[in-house]
Amino acid sequence: MKRAVAVAVSAMLVSGALAGCERDSPGAANGSGPVKYPTKTVQLMVPAAPGGGWDLTGRTMQKAFTDGKLIDQSVEVYNVTGAAGTIGLAQLVSKNNGDPHHLMVMGLVMVGGVVSNKSPVKLDQVTPIATLTAEQEVIVVPANSKYQTLKQLMDDAKASPASINWGGGSAGGTDQILIGLLAKAAGADPKAMKYVAYSGGGESKAALLAGDLTAAVSGQSEFKDLVSSGKVRALAVSGAKGVDVGGGSPAKTIKDEGYDVELMNWRGIVAPPGVDEPTQQAITAMIDKLHTSEQWKATLADQGWEDFYKSGADAKAYFTSENQRITGVLTEIGLGG
Template sequence: MRRDAFLKTLLLGGLLHALPVRSAEPPVLKLLIPANPGGGWDLTGRALGEALVSSGQAASMSYENRGGAAGAIGLAQFANAYGGDPHALMVMGAVMLGGIITGKPPVGLSKVRPIARLTNEYNVFVLPPQSPFASMREVLVAFRNDPRSIKWGGGSRGSTEHVAVHMLARALGVDARRINYVPFRGGGEAAAALMAGYLSVGGSGLSEFLPHITSKRMRAVALTSPERLPGLDVPTLREVGQDVVIGNWRGVCAPIGLTAEQRLALIERVRLALASPSWNASLAQHRWMSEPLLGEPFEAFVAAAFESMRAVLVKAGLS
């Protein structure tokens, strides 16, 4: 009997070891979005959250919007509240780099670790339906002749659309001090101001304004892309005589204080989410360009992008 019991124990143990090991349950992930609801960062963050859940990389998501100062307010909140949290992410992007360079906030990129680049998109300049201008060429003629008469609106100081306006001013010989630019904390606020007739021209990421363009509540007149985008009958700034090209990439970062294993786990979760049908559907819906870059290569990209943005801002008179 003892021998039989011993054999049964061995057999049972062998069977148990042969069974697949149940993987740990996915965690609840927290995502801080350093912008108000309705803008490009908000759309990107929530689309990523849906992809993380649908791909089984998160049990659920919690979101926190902290807009203002081109993401600097949210960055400070993330650094102070989520340090060392292996289940926390924050949306980041080109706009945040511009905000840090121009605003020089006390909390900078040294307080986060870049995890993944998600998308890239270009900006679009739009007019309200009642605009007296028929094209971007007409806007630029008026801007050159009387800069203060054109009220531009878009993201925070240092955002890619703000930089684009300064690049246009420099190309046209307009004194940067005469630019009439109104910064908003998100694309939703800028859209509302434009449609209410408060602005002459609005600028933002294409995905933020696309629903309003489609519904004809805005009229797209120029893109900051090097060439026209598929499916859109909208000229580039190059086509209207101004060699201004600037993109707006978006990604996510983690807090500092994680172990290498924790950081790699977050990178893998994001990688699997980016391969999901949910994420691919969001790319198509918002016309985002998929440009994934993970881990250390993304860290190197952010460092290089920071220096490149600094050079552009210095040339544009913003730093």
């Protein structure tokens, strides 16, 4: 099993802007005139290994831009792995400062990763552009597992925490947060849960199928193929209502199973620091165009993602509030502070 490396210098989120206009680069320095964007290939970083939710988000964004001919430049997606995205985050800040043609997928996992990795730099350094989607988490077990219900799994987790090997994304991310909250709701010790962190969804899938894990947690879209093929069984999802995660009918929610836990994993897009306000507006206008496109609407429906769009000042405020909320949650369940 390959564990995610839990070391990195992280970076943080500063102001974005709503609206958008076109402008030539000579006006960028003095804030006058229209901004034309993009003027070359957009480099979209996925700060995690292939196969996970961020990777899927980045590549579906690329496809929507291309298929819909939403911009007249190409979009290239590349992966930088490690430490809940904070290695990629540090790279965005140090190597791409001021370059508006380098963007990065991020989300709740990164907010938690910065906290759990005790980063000396907080989340106010990069430029928030928008939140994009929110997705329910799903708890799955192999098809041959003895666990038919979430209650059976949590009864054993409470009685013998060492007997359950949990797997999911990076340390301190949404998956581990959910396990901690679920343990607390079940009367188990969150700190006693055995959790293996992986840098991408593909790795946790392989570990679950190989028998290295008792149960795995991830965004529901990441396990849809395995649930549909009958290789794994979905025990519960983390939202307010059940959704079909590949089994042909809505899965039960964690609340249906008797535990007062609800959590949605959101994802978004940021730019490096040092991008001037008019260019921020132009980037946001490009993402606004993506959000309203028929290609993106079809993607939301296909993946089962919820539309969770906030941009500009709204995105900045939301990132700030989530940092405060997740810091509190991680501290409470023994993963932060």
